[in-house]
Amino acid sequence: MTTPRKITLIGTGLMGAPMARNLLAAGHDLTVWNRSAHRAAPLVDAGAQMADTAAQAIAGAEFVITMLSDGYATGAVLDDDAVQGALTAGQLWIDMSSAKPEHARTQAETLGRFGVAHLDAPVSGGTKGAEAGSLAIMVGGPKDAFATAVPVLEAMGRPVHVGPAGAGMLCKLANQTIVAVTIAAVAEATLLVQKGGADPAALRAALKGGFADSTILQQHGARMSDGNFDPGGPSKLQLKDLDNALAEAGALDLDLPATQDVRERYAYFCAKMDGAELDHAGLYLELKKRNGLT
Numbered sequence: 001m002t003t004p005r006k007i008t009l010i011g012t013g014l015m016g017a018p019m020a021r022n023l024l025a026a027g028h029d030l031t032v033w034n035r036s037a038h039r040a041a042p043l044v045d046a047g048a049q050m051a052d053t054a055a056q057a058i059a060g061a062e063f064v065i066t067m068l069s070d071g072y073a074t075g076a077v078l079d080d081d082a083v084q085g086a087l088t089a090g091q092l093w094i095d096m097s098s099a100k101p102e103h104a105r106t107q108a109e110t111l112g113r114f115g116v117a118h119l120d121a122p123v124s125g126g127t128k129g130a131e132a133g134s135l136a137i138m139v140g141g142p143k144d145a146f147a148t149a150v151p152v153l154e155a156m157g158r159p160v161h162v163g164p165a166g167a168g169m170l171c172k173l174a175n176q177t178i179v180a181v182t183i184a185a186v187a188e189a190t191l192l193v194q195k196g197g198a199d200p201a202a203l204r205a206a207l208k209g210g211f212a213d214s215t216i217l218q219q220h221g222a223r224m225s226d227g228n229f230d231p232g233g234p235s236k237l238q239l240k241d242l243d244n245a246l247a248e249a250g251a252l253d254l255d256l257p258a259t260q261d262v263r264e265r266y267a268y269f270c271a272k273m274d275g276a277e278l279d280h281a282g283l284y285l286e287l288k289k290r291n292g293l294t
Contacts, residue, residue, distance in 0.1 A: 002026050002151055008033070008061040010054055010077060011097070012040040014231065015123070016067035018130040019096075019156050021046055025133075026155035033057035055082035063152055064093045070240060071095075071103025071169075078110060089115025092145055094153070096137070098122045098176070098237070100244050101166030104140060108165040117145040120165065122172035123157060124179070127232040128219070133157060138175070140168030173248055176241035180262045180280070182216045187284040190224045191291065200225035220281035229278040229285070236276035239266040 004027045009020050012034040023030050024047045033051045034040040040050050051057035054077050058064050066074045074095050077083055093111050095104065095118070104120035111118045119141035129135040135157030139146050146161045153159035162171045190200050204221050207213050223229060242263040249256045262283075269275040269286040278285075288294070 002028075002155070004028050005062050005152055006060065007031070007063045007065060007152060008051075008057045009065045009067065010034070010057060011067035011073075012043060013067070014127050015130045017043065018127065019065075019067060019135075020048060022130075022133040022155050023152070024048060028152070028155065031057050031061065053082065054080065055086040058083060058091075059086040060088070061091060063149070064091060065152075066093070066095045066097055068097045069237065070097060071099025071107075073097065074099065074107065075103060078107060084114065087111070087114040087116050091116045092119065092149060093117070094119045094121050094149055096121045096123055098172050098241055098244075099169050101140075101169045101173075101248060104166040104169045108141065117142060117148075118165065119145055119149055120168035121149075121153065121159065122168055124172065124175045125157065126219075129157065136160075136175075138162050138168045138171040140170070141165050170248065173241060173245040176238065177245050177256065177259045179216065180238060180242055180266065180283075181258050182214060183220055183281060183283050184262045184265070184287075186214075186217050186221050187224060187281075187287045190221055190284065191287055191293075194225065220279075223279060223281040224284040229275075229282040231277060231279045233280045234276065235266055235270050235278055235280045235282055238280040239263065239270055239276075242266060 006029045007023055008031045010033050012020055012032050020032055020043050031049045031051050032040045032043050033054050044050050068074050074097050093116055108118040119139055121137050121139040123135040123137050125135040133156055137153050137157045137159040139159050139161050140163050150159055162168055193200050193203050204218055265286050275282045
């Protein structure tokens, strides 16, 4: 049985809210805070306590989990004087946002000055994985801190230690390059099948278990053929992750042509087609437009 721990979760949006519910279901003592309070309020009915400020939420917590839009948002919370005043030596801060590796290393350095350990633990699996508690969790940071965090992380998914500070964020960027390029391939396959007169749903059924099968094919392929682009993973965040991946590649003197190509398509979709808030499977709409289809 999981030992209940005193946890604070900051950021209760599309991903953070279901992650919070799974922490509560595991029996943990959870305090939540979100800049827009109405997003956190429903979690009170599920058993969470809601703090008025981030500093109030952090005070006395054993674990602080941040699930925000990017490293800049997490950094803004961490740089607040009131938040720093609420930190206590021995706490463990787990940033589960998607950010740059350098942001994770900076956070770890800042928190270290207060005696607070840090893990960068971004996730993959989207809102469905968050709801099911089946997220893939890529964790960078000290091994002893990871061992301490495992029982908490397992309430939300499957944690794997991937290296030192920043390694979790680096692996998430690798994940996002695979996701984006695969979405582009699934979009092309779906359009090819639809225009050729075959059934995209039957295609997905036929490919199950084969080399071309994937979660992206099954979930996002269905979104494409159904025309359902309500956001699970917004395209603007996919674009942000691709920009971060390419920046990291540039620092390593690497050329990633497929990633660069799909990044340009997401940039067009977000800026020219009002697709920023649509699911990243909406790249299918960009493909249809370039083929003169509506």
